[in-house]
Amino acid sequence: DGGITQSPKYLFRKEGQNVTLSCEQNLNHDAMYWYRQDPGQGLRLIYYSQIVNDFQKGDIAEGYSVSREKKESFPLTVTSAQKNPTAFYLCASSIGWGGQPQHFGDGTRLSIL
Amino acid sequence: RKEVEQDPGPFNVPEGATVAFNCTYSNSASQSFFWYRQDCRKEPKLLMSVYSSGNEDGRFTAQLNRASQYISLLIRDSKLSDSATYLCVVNKHSGGSNYKLTFGKGTLLTVNP
Numbered sequence: 001d002g003g004i005t006q007s008p009k010y011l012f013r014k015e016g017q018n019v020t021l022s023c024e025q026n027l028n029h030d031a032m033y034w035y036r037q038d039p040g041q042g043l044r045l046i047y048y049s050q051i052v053n054d055f056q057k058g059d060i061a062e063g064y065s066v067s068r069e070k071k072e073s074f075p076l077t078v079t080s081a082q083k084n085p086t087a088f089y090l091c092a093s094s095i096g097w098g099g100q101p102q103h104f105g106d107g108t109r110l111s112i113l
Numbered sequence: 114r115k116e117v118e119q120d121p122g123p124f125n126v127p128e129g130a131t132v133a134f135n136c137t138y139s140n141s142a143s144q145s146f147f148w149y150r151q152d153c154r155k156e157p158k159l160l161m162s163v164y165s166s167g168n169e170d171g172r173f174t175a176q177l178n179r180a181s182q183y184i185s186l187l188i189r190d191s192k193l194s195d196s197a198t199y200l201c202v203v204n205k206h207s208g209g210s211n212y213k214l215t216f217g218k219g220t221l222l223t224v225n226p
Contacts, residue, residue, distance in 0.1 A: 035216075040218065041218060042117070042200070042215075042216040042217055042218040042219070043157070043200075043216040045213075045214075088154075090156055090157070097212065098206070098212050099144055099145040099204035099206065099212050099214070101147050101159050101162060102159075102214065103159065104156035104157050104158070105156060106155065106156045107155070107156050
């Protein structure tokens with residue numbers, strides 16, 4: 001079955017540590033996205049990539065980094081500079097860029113130890 | 114006015130009831146619209162796109178009113194399994210390759226036996 005796989009489902013970060021969240025899709029989608037969701041809040045865009053080897057900052061990119069070396073993969077690193085990383089992180093993809101509906105992975109919950 | 118605004122609810126309805134959600138958006142340049150559902154602690158899933166002429170999918174009807182800048186979702190004959198948070202999503206084209214998908218905070222629906 002085609003889909004988006006995020007791992008791990010749960011992740012704990014120590015102070016000063018960088019952690020990387022994995023996102024892989026086998027839908028052959030060009031565009032990929034990272035969002036964070038806090039309780040009672042809407043999804044906020046962290047980074048997006050329209051095509052392989054390209055990515056752009058979203059609304060809340062500070063303290064995060066990404067790469068897009070392969071079409072299938074869009075990992076997100078939460079750096080120690082992100083002072084409030086506890087959230088539900090969602091990766092999404094869409095067939096193309098330009099308002100296509102997005103399909104989501106099942107998310108990673110990140111907490112601080 | 115917020116970019117995308119929804120009544121947070123919660124809406125508590127009995128099985129079999131008809132329930133309607135509204136969503137307003139602030140930017141008249143918005144071009145495409147979607148409803149997603151999100152179960153507790155799960156990822157959002159695309160429920161339906163919203164077309165200018167209105168569209169129906171089984172018990173679900175979506176409508177768009179561009180003049181008043183709102184979209185609606187009507188659920189008929191509510192089932193227990195319809196209990197979820199419903200997210201209104203609006204896409205705006207702001208020139209060139211700049212598109213932005215904005216998520217509302219969601220409306221919580223609980224269908225009671």
